[in-house]
Amino acid sequence: MAAPVLEVTNLTVAIAGGGDRANAIENVSLTVMPGEIVCVVGESGSGKSVTSQAVMALLPKGQLRISGGSIKLEGDELTTKSQPAMRAVRGKRAAMVFQEPMTALNPVERCGDQIAEVLEIHTDLDAKARRARVLDVMRSVHLPDPEQMAEAYPHQLSGGQRQRVMIAMALVLDPALLIADEPTTALDVTTQAQILKLIREMQVRRNTGVLFITHDFGVVSEIADRVVVMQRGRIVEQGTKAEILAAPREAYTQMLIAAVPSLVPPVRVPITSQVTLETIKLNKTYGGRSFFKPSGRVVKAATDVSFQIRRGETLGIVGESGSGKSTVARCIARLVDPTSGRIDLDDVDIARMSERKLRPYRRRVQIVFQDPYRSLNPRRSVGQSIIEGPMNFGLPHGEAIERARNLMGLVGLSPDALDRFPHQFSGGQRQRIAIARALAMEPVLLIGDEPVSALDVSVQAQVLQLLDSVRKKFDLAVLFITHDLRVAAQICDRIAVMQRGVVVETGPTANVFANPQHDYTRALFSAAPGQGFGHRIGAGKIDLVPAV
Amino acid sequence: MSVEPNIAASSSPLTAVPAARRQQSSMARAFRNPSVLIGGLVIVIMVALGAAAPWLGTINPTEPHTSGRNKLPGSEVTVRDDDGKPVKIAYRLGSDNLGRDVYSRVLYGARISIFVGITVAIISVIAGMIIGLFSGYIRWLDPIVMRIMDGLMAIPAILLAIALVSLFRAGIGAVILAITIPEIPRVVRLVRSVVLSVREEPYVEAAITTGTPMLKLLWRHVLPNTIAPMIVQGTFICASAILVEAILSFLGIGIPPETPTWGNVMAAGKDVFYLFPHNIFYPGVMLALTVLAVNMLGDGLRDTLDPKLAKRV
Numbered sequence: 001m002a003a004p005v006l007e008v009t010n011l012t013v014a015i016a017g018g019g020d021r022a023n024a025i026e027n028v029s030l031t032v033m034p035g036e037i038v039c040v041v042g043e044s045g046s047g048k049s050v051t052s053q054a055v056m057a058l059l060p061k062g063q064l065r066i067s068g069g070s071i072k073l074e075g076d077e078l079t080t081k082s083q084p085a086m087r088a089v090r091g092k093r094a095a096m097v098f099q100e101p102m103t104a105l106n107p108v109e110r111c112g113d114q115i116a117e118v119l120e121i122h123t124d125l126d127a128k129a130r131r132a133r134v135l136d137v138m139r140s141v142h143l144p145d146p147e148q149m150a151e152a153y154p155h156q157l158s159g160g161q162r163q164r165v166m167i168a169m170a171l172v173l174d175p176a177l178l179i180a181d182e183p184t185t186a187l188d189v190t191t192q193a194q195i196l197k198l199i200r201e202m203q204v205r206r207n208t209g210v211l212f213i214t215h216d217f218g219v220v221s222e223i224a225d226r227v228v229v230m231q232r233g234r235i236v237e238q239g240t241k242a243e244i245l246a247a248p249r250e251a252y253t254q255m256l257i258a259a260v261p262s263l264v265p266p267v268r269v270p271i272t273s274q275v276t277l278e279t280i281k282l283n284k285t286y287g288g289r290s291f292f293k294p295s296g297r298v299v300k301a302a303t304d305v306s307f308q309i310r311r312g313e314t315l316g317i318v319g320e321s322g323s324g325k326s327t328v329a330r331c332i333a334r335l336v337d338p339t340s341g342r343i344d345l346d347d348v349d350i351a352r353m354s355e356r357k358l359r360p361y362r363r364r365v366q367i368v369f370q371d372p373y374r375s376l377n378p379r380r381s382v383g384q385s386i387i388e389g390p391m392n393f394g395l396p397h398g399e400a401i402e403r404a405r406n407l408m409g410l411v412g413l414s415p416d417a418l419d420r421f422p423h424q425f426s427g428g429q430r431q432r433i434a435i436a437r438a439l440a441m442e443p444v445l446l447i448g449d450e451p452v453s454a455l456d457v458s459v460q461a462q463v464l465q466l467l468d469s470v471r472k473k474f475d476l477a478v479l480f481i482t483h484d485l486r487v488a489a490q491i492c493d494r495i496a497v498m499q500r501g502v503v504v505e506t507g508p509t510a511n512v513f514a515n516p517q518h519d520y521t522r523a524l525f526s527a528a529p530g531q532g533f534g535h536r537i538g539a540g541k542i543d544l545v546p547a548v
Numbered sequence: 549m550s551v552e553p554n555i556a557a558s559s560s561p562l563t564a565v566p567a568a569r570r571q572q573s574s575m576a577r578a579f580r581n582p583s584v585l586i587g588g589l590v591i592v593i594m595v596a597l598g599a600a601a602p603w604l605g606t607i608n609p610t611e612p613h614t615s616g617r618n619k620l621p622g623s624e625v626t627v628r629d630d631d632g633k634p635v636k637i638a639y640r641l642g643s644d645n646l647g648r649d650v651y652s653r654v655l656y657g658a659r660i661s662i663f664v665g666i667t668v669a670i671i672s673v674i675a676g677m678i679i680g681l682f683s684g685y686i687r688w689l690d691p692i693v694m695r696i697m698d699g700l701m702a703i704p705a706i707l708l709a710i711a712l713v714s715l716f717r718a719g720i721g722a723v724i725l726a727i728t729i730p731e732i733p734r735v736v737r738l739v740r741s742v743v744l745s746v747r748e749e750p751y752v753e754a755a756i757t758t759g760t761p762m763l764k765l766l767w768r769h770v771l772p773n774t775i776a777p778m779i780v781q782g783t784f785i786c787a788s789a790i791l792v793e794a795i796l797s798f799l800g801i802g803i804p805p806e807t808p809t810w811g812n813v814m815a816a817g818k819d820v821f822y823l824f825p826h827n828i829f830y831p832g833v834m835l836a837l838t839v840l841a842v843n844m845l846g847d848g849l850r851d852t853l854d855p856k857l858a859k860r861v
Contacts, residue, residue: 335753362759369750377751379772385751388768389758434754441758 003075005176005209006032006055006094011069013047013054016062024050024064025233032177032209037200039212039220039241041256042230043456048213051230052179055211056096057086074176092122095170099182101162105154111165112138112150118172137172138165140205141198160191164198171202178203181213188320189483193527196223215457217260218486218530221245229253259461261486263528265509268493273311275344276477277332277365277445280306282341282351284327284501301327303501305341309445314471314478316492316509318485320524324501325481329449332479333367334358346444363393366438368467370450372430376422382433383418389441400440407436410473411466428459432466439470446471447479452487464491485528489513497521578852587844591662594838598658606652607637609808613647621650621826642826644816653808654831660809661790661838664724668789669782672728676735677778681766683736684743694740697733705730709796723802727789738781739774746773776853783846787839794835810835 011028015021025047032038040048053059055071057078071078073094081089090096098104106114112134119130131150138146141164154162163183170178180199184192200223203210214220220227220241227244229236229252237250248254282305287298302324309315317325331338334350343351350361369375376385386407387400395403405415411432422430431451438446448467452460468491471478482488488495489509496506497518505518516522578584597604616625621642629635641651683693709726716722746752752769760768796802797811798818805812810831817827 333753333757335756359759362757365757367754367757369754371750375750375754377755377769380768385754388755388760392759392761392764437754437758 039224047233221530319498584848590841616647665790669786672731680739684740787842
């Protein structure tokens with residue numbers, strides 16, 4: 001058996017000044033063999049990123065420091081190395097790919113020059129040889145037209161291309177170890193599939209050991225050879241992919257895996273109640289000419305979007321970033337004014353209503369936003385946030401408080417927490433509060449704009465469950481915007497697939513998943529990572545038990 | 549997983565710091581900052597000197613004494629008062645070319661300078677805040693307001709002062725107006741930039757969908773975000789206003805020359821500067837100290853209240 005590329009033994013990283021725990025990671029031991037992809041999975045705060053930063057000696061100074069254990073790269077101890085000595089290791093023997101390629105690349109330097117910089121620092125190659133190597137590596141990561149791409153600035157490339165440049169930069173010196181820290185999290189699912197394929201290909205061709213950090217079990221099942229599960233700074237369980245995914249031993253791992261929604265939609269009875277919301281040829285364009293901008297470019301964010309949502313029904317809009325799904329949601333909530341078309345809410349067109357006329361209809365459409373950390377005013381207590389809406393519509397303070405207390409119970413929080421401020425709650429709890437705030441308005445239509453995308457998978461399952469139970473309880477029409485096909489499969493009665501502002505396909509969830517008609521839908525579905533994984537736990541769909 | 553509501557309810561982080569205490573600690577942190585401390589202390593001393601001027605051994609700062617012109621610091625002169633009785637005057641910091649006591653004029657001058665500085669800061673911050681809030685929030689209004697602000701910013705305070713003095717009368721009101729108007733656009737721009745980013749916050753959008761009227765929305769959800777940068781910006785405006793007031797007085801286009809202001813004292817002394825530098829030195833030192841102190845206070849507040857602002861101002 002070959003010697004491991006990376007051998008981490010009993011690694012402990014202490015938090016200076018102490019946070020909610022003394023050590024960011026404790027007694028972490030793992031190995032990466034040549035040509036092996038080891039996935040480190042865990043929820044936020046599990047210490048998976050700290051592990052990778054420790055290996056690269058990139059821990060934030062003064063906050064985290066290695067207090068015990070060893071890190072061996074090809075048998076060479078790293079923990080005792082000075083920063084100058086580590087500089088010779090970084091890039092040359094171990095390289096890293098980050099989550100957000102836009103911020104990881106220098107925005108004012110040409111991509112080719114950024115890759116060449118690595119060679120300039122670590123090799124004696126002359127400019128011509130460097131140029132040749134750069135083009136070579138760019139070709140190997142399948143960047144189209146490398147000569148031109150090398151001259152481009154990062155903002156001129158797409159997200160996927162930028163990540164390819166990052167990977168090219170990491171691989172140009174043929175490092176023994178590649179650390180990829182959530183490299184596809186910021187990317188669309190079709191792009192993600194390509195990048196995963198690329199990492200796989202690179203690793204096979206160059207026999208690189210890869211330490212792959214991710215929170216997504218779909219990705220794990222797609223790419224991993226071995227899996228390390230982390231929770232609160234400790235390794236819960238590690239083993240081969242088959243062992244972990246098919247037969248997890250630890251309760252935590254079982255819970256994590258069970259919380260991953262399946263790609264197979266459950267059988268649902270078609271809903272035939274009355275139509276709550278109907279959009280007819282809804283259009284939204286941005287830009288265009290104005291007095292101060294004589295030459296504006298017109299962007300069509302939504303084109304002729306038409307759909308219906310019935311009472312008690314969940315319609316999902318799925319699509320990649322820039323597909324216009326959020327624009328549609330925001331038009332319906334009248335946060336932006338649609339350019340043309342109708343939005344019929346219980347047969348009243350609200351698309352072009354003036355703010356004054358719209359006021360009584362505002363309460364009937366409520367929205368839950370993606371980012372739980374920004375959707376509540378940090379300066380106002382949770383109670384104040386919840387009662388604000390009802391009091392805007394004339395409910396006396398006492399009754400509003402009473403309603404808020406009931407709703408807090410309904411969303412699974414203590415009614416006594418109304419006096420607390422948002423920063424005292426976790427992300428999932430804040431999302432519950434946001435749901436309570438929406439429900440306080442007694443809406444007929446609830447819009448969820450990626451309401452679970454920022455949450456960890458176990459919390460995500462709980463919030464989805466809550467959303468589904470309030471839909472049933474209040475007979476709400478729900479418009480659910482998501483990029484996550486697994487979530488869509490589980491929660492939506494019908495789905496509409498959007499691409500570049502156009503609804504390309506719509507139908508009952510089961511039909512669309514089983515038999516996608518449009519090319520784009522098929523591409524989208526086939527790109528979803530971990531297809532097999534999803535099917536395998538198909539029986540273990542989210543248990544949608546009412547929360548109250 | 550049906551047990552989760554209870555888990556969520558019981559696992560609320562009760563130990564977190566209440567917001568009230570957190571805000572208090574940010575104020576406490578501000579007062580521990582050395583530049584806030586030193587700047588604040590100097591300002592307090594200046595205000596005290598101005599306020600307590602009548603009790604600090606001063607004489608009427610506007611009264612000329614023909615027998616006591618251009619005296620050096622420390623000289624004593626006997627003059628006759630209105631009844632013809634001889635009175636001794638000690639010119640601690642000398643006298644100017646009309647025999648007015650520089651010490652008294654400098655102390656009383658602190659009143660005018662600080663009053664002008666604070667008034668200009670308050671008026672321009674409040675006016676700029678209101679205009680900026682609406683300009684940033686109401687899309688169609690924004691380009692119109694911003695072009696007007698561009699126009700206002702193009703007017704130099706000195707020219708505006710000349711115009712206002714020639715329209716009305718020289719006086720403290722005209723000076724305050726002349727300094728305030730060109731400052732307002734700077735505040736408007738800053739407030740507007742904050743509003744533009746806060747307006748996109750989901751909690752503001754959530755307030756819109758819950759039917760919060762615009763004024764209430766601006767007051768509750770948008771305005772609080774502008775307070776910290778405004779306090780900081782206000783101190784910088786105050787410092788600059790004190791300087792501009794001194795410049796206007798020095799040039800003779802501000803507050804009438806008999807009124808004791810630091811600029812006027814310096815103006816009175818400029819012709820005999822080579823022989824009697826004290827006329828310019830003492831008010832100059834006071835002016836420099838005050839402006840430095842206000843700027844230090846502003847820098848310190850910026851560092852503690854709003855670290856991100858450093859990039860914007």
